[in-house]
Amino acid sequence: MTAPVVLRGVSYAYGEGELRRPVLREVDLTVEEGEIVLLTGPSGSGKTTLLTLIGALRAMQSGSAVVLGEELAGAQEAARVRLRRRIGFIFQAHNLLGFLTARQNVAMALELDGSLSERARQDRAGELLAAVGLADHTEKPPARLSGGQRQRVAVARALAAAPGLLLADEPTAALDKASGQEVVQLLRELAKSRGVPILLVTHDPRILDIADRVVAMEDGKIVCTTDTGETPAQVVMTKG
Amino acid sequence: MNHVTPLLPWAPELNGAAPAAAPARPAPAAGEAPAPRQAPPPVPPARRAPGFLAGTFLAIRLAWRQLRSEKARLASAVAGVMFACVLVFMQLGFRAALFDSATQLISAMRGDLFLMHPMTTASFRPEPLPRVRAHQALALPEVQAAVPIYLAQATWRNPADGSRRTIQLVGVDTEAGVLDFPGLAPLVDALKRADTVAFDARSRPEFGDVARLLAERGPFEAQVGNRMVQVVGLIEIGPSFGADGNLVLSETNFRRIVKERVVSAIDLVAIRLQPGAEIEATRARLAALLPADVIVLTQPELVAWERRYWEEATPIGFIFAFGSLMGLVVGMVIVYQILFSDIAGHLKEYATLKAMGYSNGYLRRVVLGAALILAGLGFVPGFVAATLLYDVVGAGTFLPLHMDAERALGVFAMIFAMCAAAGLLAMRKLRDASPADMF
Ligand SMILES: Nc1ncnc2c1ncn2[C@@H]1O[C@H](COP(=O)(O)OP(=O)(O)O)[C@@H](O)[C@H]1O
Ligand SMILES: [Mg+2]
Numbered sequence: 001m002t003a004p005v006v007l008r009g010v011s012y013a014y015g016e017g018e019l020r021r022p023v024l025r026e027v028d029l030t031v032e033e034g035e036i037v038l039l040t041g042p043s044g045s046g047k048t049t050l051l052t053l054i055g056a057l058r059a060m061q062s063g064s065a066v067v068l069g070e071e072l073a074g075a076q077e078a079a080r081v082r083l084r085r086r087i088g089f090i091f092q093a094h095n096l097l098g099f100l101t102a103r104q105n106v107a108m109a110l111e112l113d114g115s116l117s118e119r120a121r122q123d124r125a126g127e128l129l130a131a132v133g134l135a136d137h138t139e140k141p142p143a144r145l146s147g148g149q150r151q152r153v154a155v156a157r158a159l160a161a162a163p164g165l166l167l168a169d170e171p172t173a174a175l176d177k178a179s180g181q182e183v184v185q186l187l188r189e190l191a192k193s194r195g196v197p198i199l200l201v202t203h204d205p206r207i208l209d210i211a212d213r214v215v216a217m218e219d220g221k222i223v224c225t226t227d228t229g230e231t232p233a234q235v236v237m238t239k240g
Numbered sequence: 241m242n243h244v245t246p247l248l249p250w251a252p253e254l255n256g257a258a259p260a261a262a263p264a265r266p267a268p269a270a271g272e273a274p275a276p277r278q279a280p281p282p283v284p285p286a287r288r289a290p291g292f293l294a295g296t297f298l299a300i301r302l303a304w305r306q307l308r309s310e311k312a313r314l315a316s317a318v319a320g321v322m323f324a325c326v327l328v329f330m331q332l333g334f335r336a337a338l339f340d341s342a343t344q345l346i347s348a349m350r351g352d353l354f355l356m357h358p359m360t361t362a363s364f365r366p367e368p369l370p371r372v373r374a375h376q377a378l379a380l381p382e383v384q385a386a387v388p389i390y391l392a393q394a395t396w397r398n399p400a401d402g403s404r405r406t407i408q409l410v411g412v413d414t415e416a417g418v419l420d421f422p423g424l425a426p427l428v429d430a431l432k433r434a435d436t437v438a439f440d441a442r443s444r445p446e447f448g449d450v451a452r453l454l455a456e457r458g459p460f461e462a463q464v465g466n467r468m469v470q471v472v473g474l475i476e477i478g479p480s481f482g483a484d485g486n487l488v489l490s491e492t493n494f495r496r497i498v499k500e501r502v503v504s505a506i507d508l509v510a511i512r513l514q515p516g517a518e519i520e521a522t523r524a525r526l527a528a529l530l531p532a533d534v535i536v537l538t539q540p541e542l543v544a545w546e547r548r549y550w551e552e553a554t555p556i557g558f559i560f561a562f563g564s565l566m567g568l569v570v571g572m573v574i575v576y577q578i579l580f581s582d583i584a585g586h587l588k589e590y591a592t593l594k595a596m597g598y599s600n601g602y603l604r605r606v607v608l609g610a611a612l613i614l615a616g617l618g619f620v621p622g623f624v625a626a627t628l629l630y631d632v633v634g635a636g637t638f639l640p641l642h643m644d645a646e647r648a649l650g651v652f653a654m655i656f657a658m659c660a661a662a663g664l665l666a667m668r669k670l671r672d673a674s675p676a677d678m679f
Contacts, residue, residue, distance in 0.1 A: 048679045057595055058676040078599075084675075085597030091678055095592040099309030111298050112597050114290035157596075169679035201679075 004197045005031035010063035025220040034195040041217035047201045055167045056080035068164045088158030090168035094150040096142040102153045103138040109160035128156040148179025168200040300609035317578040321618020324571025328564045329626030335560035337639035342550045343543045344478040350420040351510035355534045362549040364482025368505035382517035387418040388506035392498045397463040398448040408483030411494025419510040423475040430472040441474040443485025465497045572662045579666035590673035611663030615656045
């Protein structure tokens with residue numbers, strides 16, 4: 001059985017020729033079934049780039065990335081679009097569609113599934129919003145929700161299509177402490193109960209406790225993996 | 241985690257199934273254990289994307305929700321489409337009206353067949369043909385009657401204010417009953433008297449309110465050329481390009497006004513056939529019988545001949561086609577602007593949709609859907625406004641402006657194409673919505 005995310009020797013560089021700047025160097029990373037992995041590291045270390053590669057938002061350059069069983073190296077755009085449908089994304093900004101209600105925003109993730117009726121989509125969007133504690137706010141547009149509420153709608157949307165993997169990039173960066181905590185706790189609970197693995201990029205030391213494993217990056221390399229299991233912080237250094 | 245056969249493809253409890261089911265691929269770089277060669281695990285049903293129609297419906301609904309959310313922008317887009325729509329309707333309306341009015345005199349002449357000189361370009365500038373051709377036509381048994389028609393222009397003095405204008409004279413043996421105009425029948429006897437004319441009630445008002453004068457005083461004197469004639473009644477023809485008004489009078493009276501005209505030079509011959517005679521067959525026999533200085537035409541052909549002169553030998557057709565095109569271009573620019581700024585203002589949202597797995601094709605359908613919604617929303621009020629304007633402008637200009645289904649459909653197709661073109665142009669902006677830049 002393959003883990004949801006298996007990266008082997010993934011390298012990536014921006015720019016061409018003279019301007020070519022490597023930002024990922026030979027990254028190896030595995031995210032297991034149901035595991036919650038936090039990715040930390042200084043700004044500019046390549047975390048976001050890594051996440052966009054795993055999320056099939058960006059074409060691979062070298063190395064191998066098997067995500068949800070699909071090899072991304074050399075994958076066509078159409079294959080990547082299909083894979084994205086099986087991944088839930090949570091962005092730093094909520095990126096909800098302003099002209100849709102909370103329920104319609106969540107339903108957008110379900111409209112990619114032709115087997116659902118309009119009714120089923122609406123009901124399921126309602127259930128998910130209830131699960132993130134927004135049962136009373138389903139018909140409000142994002143503009144009438146608080147920052148934390150919007151991010152919770154984004155969580156519901158990311159989970160709506162029953163993804164095999166959740167990717168989140170600094171989901172708490174735009175939130176105050178309390179609502180940030182609330183959102184990640186919610187994320188953890190929902191992911192755990194559904195067995196969805198999460199790869200979450202964060203700078204926020206306050207949320208490290210939700211992780212099963214913390215992976216640190218520096219200058220395009222994974223420098224240290226901290227297992228936050230029962231055994232007290234066990235550090236595994238990897239060769240660059 | 242243990243996965244059972246999914247009952248509901250979207251059940252959240254089953255979402256680990258996909259990676260489990262996919263065959264593992266050996267990583268080329270790292271020498272890790274390759275995929276275990278076990279019996280392949282059951283492949284979960286791939287999530288079925290909505291069919292094309294269902295997907296298009298959802299795309300158009302999304303487009304509508306987006307358009308609806310910004311009322312002011314929607315209103316200006318609809319106003320732009322409506323403007324283009326009215327402009328095109330007016331241009332096409334004027335064009336058709338001018339061509340129709342150009343041929344009004346010819347259209348009002350009722351006859352089975354006509355003889356005309358092939359070099360005649362338009363009725364107001366006829367090339368004369370020998371009067372004897374009318375008699376020659378009678379040689380065919382199918383021809384019941386053939387009457388010469390004289391056409392000329394003369395000046396008419398407005399009986400109310402004395403101003404002078406050019407008016408079209410139609411001289412014909414009205415008694416023969418070959419050439420008919422609406423309203424002519426009761427005047428036939430009166431027109432036999434010397435110096436009498438029938439006045440076209442639909443002539444432009446600059447000729448004077450002849451209808452009112454007739455009603456008040458009965459037949460009255462008016463000056464045509466250098467002669468005083470008596471207006472004995474009204475017929476209906478309508479103004480055309482070549483003539484703002486018309487008078488119908490007998491051959492003899494025509495020659496009294498147009499003295500320089502030789503009797504043997506006529507402008508048209510109207511032919512009435514025996515009841516039951518085949519028009520087409522007779523036409524062929526007439527053409528064979530008569531020399532090459534005449535052509536034989538049916539009435540619709542005569543109208544088409546006249547119309548072709550106005551369409552081809554004058555810039556009128558081009559002017560209105562150009563006007564319509566300008567309307568469409570302006571409308572397209574407005575719609576493009578609106579769609580473009582809609583996309584530019586929602587790049588993040590579009591990129592988010594792409595990150596969620598929406599294809600470019602789907603997003604293009606959203607943009608095209610928005611364009612077509614604007615086409616529909618702009619066309620309906622544009623159609624209503626144009627219909628009202630036709631009545632108002634038609635009454636003011638004496639042009640026969642009428643809305644018809646064919647033109648409405650044609651304009652709808654043009655507006656639709658205009659909006660679609662704007663949508664296709666605006667779509668290029670979608671490329672800027674890059675999901676890779678979302679995080
Ligand atoms: N689209 C891009 N084009 C060029 N350089 C980029 C682009 N995105 C990121 N970078 C550069 O790549 C490096 C890694 O960026 P990023 O992956 O966003 O790091 P992090 O998320 O860890 O802050 C940074 O130096 C950044 O300036
Ligand atoms: Mg980043």
